[in-house]
Amino acid sequence: MNYLVRDVRPYGEGEPVDVRLVDGAIAEIGTGLSDGDSRVYAGGGAVLLPGLVDLHTHLREPGREDAETVETGTLAAALGGFTAVHAMANTDPVADTAGVVEQVWRLGQEAGHCDVAPVGAVTVGLRGEQMAELGTMADSAARVRVFSDDGTCVSDASLMRRALEYVKAFDGVIAQHAQEPRLTVGAQMNEGVVSSRLGLTGWPAVAEEAVIARDCLLAAHVGSRLHVCHVSTAGSVELIRWAKSKGWDVTAEVTPHHLVLTDDLAASYDPVFKVNPPLRTAADVAALRAGLADGTIDCVATDNAPHALEDKEAEWGAALPGMTGLETALGIVAETMVLPGRLTWRQVAERLSSTPARIGRLEGHGRPLAVGEPANLCLVDEAAPWTVDAATMATRSRNTPFAGRSLPVGVRATFLRGTPTVLDGAPA
Template identity: 55%
Template structure:
């Protein structure tokens, strides 16, 4: 196994609180040393001067489309995209075909991720059978399978039945697993194409009100308090939800939340040209909602930046907005949007950005060895990025099979230079490395 000496970079490691220049030696799959100056003549030297060396990122929310829609993305292509984006672990959402609602499917996804070997693929399990919201899935079996599922969600569908939500939480609390919700009241949101508001009226499109999200977020927080279950709110999109989470945390409830790069970057104005690539669920909201999400990320109300990477085939996205499926492929633009929209304008420090991208999601998921600390003996899951380097978003060059993004052509600040997973270099300057990529 190769040895690497990453020299002269600025180590930003929230788990240890370290922020300063240091050399990092990677050997035998682990961090072999972090010190002001390390001599290792036999190691491959990576000049990181001007760059940041940090724990590789952890994405709590990605759609890998395998099994079922391998034309849109595979576990291999998503793993390669994640490596290029600076990730060492990604959490695979269960809305596949078949649905990941049993031990056999989650184990298959987890094993396929291991076979590719570019990132750790963490399987999420469905809460209800076939995501139908009627009967609980085999939660205990999935938790005890080799995939060791920790996060359960019907993502894509909010759990409409409050009694089922309560029962799921009571059950999950028993083994300290996470109930994760796509907060959306289906009746309020039905037929909606974008955020309900002035712009939707002007564009003549049916809207999804902020209340569709907030009603379910409030219900879930109440049920989490009742049951003692850990609750994680997926892709928070409204100012009201941010405030609900802030209050719940102040009261000591076991609630965490994530936000996507597109929700902290864009507003519903992105739909003015009826761009199907800006159609996403939950929808892009108003400037005030976007500002509340940025503030929530800054003060820690929102714990994690998660991509909600949602690859779609070009022929599906390339149709009238009303018929196009919602979603943005985000693994290869997350760092650039984080630096450009949050760090460069001064909303978050680099330390806070790395915390939201890496250490906090790793600790929520209980992923030992990911998210730092970068200490001797820890698995070498490391990213090196240039916080000042610019990159033009060019989906044609992505490792992801998908091309659906509203950011094509945009120049972003923040460039991933090297990603290491378990001591192996998995991506270099936007290109994946490793034999398993074409698997």
């Protein structure tokens, strides 16, 4: 089925145009295009962006299908405007072999809501001891290029150095979850004024920053690519800015929740606000927004982390860390970055599509809105505020920290290679 998407504004710029999608690619862009044999979809003046790409998603399958499956997680992604997500390796079994990554990749293809690019574990079982078969995963059908032990840090400096070096052979990247383990034993929340009062063990900013500094130096030393996951502190932004000023190949992501939520929310002891790395202070939030605006932080990645009810409806200390984020990411970015004028929609397209696709070496995604490019698209209604309701989201889990919050923009439609996955804000 070919589509003619009428009345959309590429990157939110200029007058509305019509876009014809034929055989999974953009065939024509212009005004007053004829219907021809295309099915017509009224864009209603929506902002047209390339389909969003998430470098950091937990889909929980295999292992915790009660919390999320590839099917439900990718549907949530499509509803959030994503056409590709990177699925983190901390499943059960861990995605540390070609077999597991191929299984996850195939489940994504079968679901058909968005492409799933599996992330391979850096070390066997995420144990931080022995390097996993990174090359075999790279050569598999899943074409793994991003490797991460996310959830835990590759804290052994020697192992990290070797991993950074080794992936050069297939243009891979190590995505580091920067957390010095000895500085975060039993850590529950950001260490500071709020933790002192709540009696929750602190997760100090330095535990993140020390690892980022070390990894930047290691990447420079061996001439490798480093990607820093979920940067959460002002100090981390400064370190990455410094590394980039040296010309080192370091990239970084920030999550939507770290762009807006702060550690004082922990005072409710409601574990929906427990996340790793933890929510930080207002000064950190300001530095993250500035870093994302000036390009120090390359992209937004959700760290979407669905959890079953019983893992969140518990004491703070017993609850698992993590928040869902796929369906709310674009709204939070609009609220914190676009509406206040920190980013244009074209820059949003870079930070949520082209840059993450480039970091992940993901072909066919994050491409320009131009004739001949893959028809992976996202339509954003600029004046369509909606209220987040945890109970009605596509994700199987309910741990959104934004329940009840009004978000300023909504995803109107998503197209994956010319086929709609979402129309009028609902699954197509």
